[in-house]
Amino acid sequence: DAGVIQSPRHEVTEMGQEVTLRCKPISGHNSLFWYRQTMMRGLELLIYFNNNVPIDDSGMPEDRFSAKMPNASFSTLKIQPSEPRDSAVYFCASSRTGGATQYFGPGTRLLVL
Amino acid sequence: GQQLNQSPQSMFIQEGEDVSMNCTSSSIFNTWLWYKQDPGEGPVLLIALYKAGELTSNGRLTAQFGITRKDSFLNISASIPSDVGIYFCAGQRGTGNQFYFGTGTSLTVIP
Numbered sequence: 036d037a038g039v040i041q042s043p044r045h046e047v048t049e050m051g052q053e054v055t056l057r058c059k060p061i062s063g064h065n066s067l068f069w070y071r072q073t074m075m076r077g078l079e080l081l082i083y084f085n086n087n088v089p090i091d092d093s094g095m096p097e098d099r100f101s102a103k104m105p106n107a108s109f110s111t112l113k114i115q116p117s118e119p120r121d122s123a124v125y126f127c128a129s130s131r132t133g134g135a136t137q138y139f140g141p142g143t144r145l146l147v148l
Numbered sequence: 149g150q151q152l153n154q155s156p157q158s159m160f161i162q163e164g165e166d167v168s169m170n171c172t173s174s175s176i177f178n179t180w181l182w183y184k185q186d187p188g189e190g191p192v193l194l195i196a197l198y199k200a201g202e203l204t205s206n207g208r209l210t211a212q213f214g215i216t217r218k219d220s221f222l223n224i225s226a227s228i229p230s231d232v233g234i235y236f237c238a239g240q241r242g243t244g245n246q247f248y249f250g251t252g253t254s255l256t257v258i259p
Contacts, residue, residue: 039190070249078191078236078249091246126190136181137238137247139190 037061039140041127047146053115056143059108060129068137069102069112070126078126084110085132117147154237154250161227162258169253170221171237179240180220181247182211186233194235195222227257 040059048054060067068083082092087104095102099118104110114121124144128137154171161167171180179198183191195206197213197220204211210223220239224231237250 077251080246080248083246128190136193136196138193139183141188142190 039127039129039138041125041140041143043143044141045144045146047148048117049148050118051116052147053113054117054121054145054147056112056125056127056145058110058112058127058140060110060127061138062108063131064129064138065107065132066130066137067104067110068128068130069110070128070139072124072126072142073122081112114145117145119147121145122147152237152239152248152250154235154253156253157251158254158256160256160258163227163229165227167224167227167231167255168221169223169235169255170219171239171250172219173239173248174218175239175241176217177239177241178217179247180211180213181238181240182209182220182222183236183238184233185236185252191236224255227255229257229259231255232257 042057065086069081070078072078081094082102083090084104102112124142126139126142128139130137152173181196182194184194185191195204195211200213200217201215202213208225212221234252234254236252238247240247
């Protein structure tokens with residue numbers, strides 16, 4: 036079975052540009068999570084969805100960040116406009132609703148210059 | 149947000165040695181997970197614990213769910229070079245899907 040798929044794997048952009056990160060969860064999983072990982076703050080939950088509905092977005096740092104899940108097999112995390120402090124690795128994870136185990140994607144490494 | 153404290157922050161050990169790391173919280177959790185993250189990859193689940201006192205093994209790895217439900221530990225026996233990576237604990241309260249992640253323990257195994 037394919038795991039969680041994320042694209043792009045690497046993104047280098049200039050400050051002020053829009054960045055869109057994409058995620059395809061594992062088929063059959065109803066919950067999807069977006070995390071950000073930095074050396075300073077570790078793994079931080081940004082937002083998670085159950086059955087395509089955002090449940091908790093309290094971790095989204097600012098209005099510049101937005102996430103959507105238009106269907107069960109696709110989600111996006113958008114940063115607009117991007118800033119250098121947004122540089123981090125962004126992970127998407129999925130799980131069965133009510134299940135404990137989250138499966139992580141390989142991450143998108145974002146560098147904002 | 150919820151704070152999970154992992155210790156030690158980093159470890160440098162000789163190949164063949166045993167490793168022990170733990171995770172503590174000020175809150176009670178109903179589920180504990182242990183993940184390993186290799187460089188450039190996403191975290192991969194190692195062990196899941198669902199009951200206070202539960203002791204679970206996965207090969208050379210053993211993890212326990214603390215009786216107080218506020219802590220968990222992970223042991224690795226007879227370490228090998230491929231054990232190198234960052235180990236994260238994660239805890240879940242109640243029946244919600246949200247997990248809180250620890251700060252990570254970086255393990256280096258010297259051949």
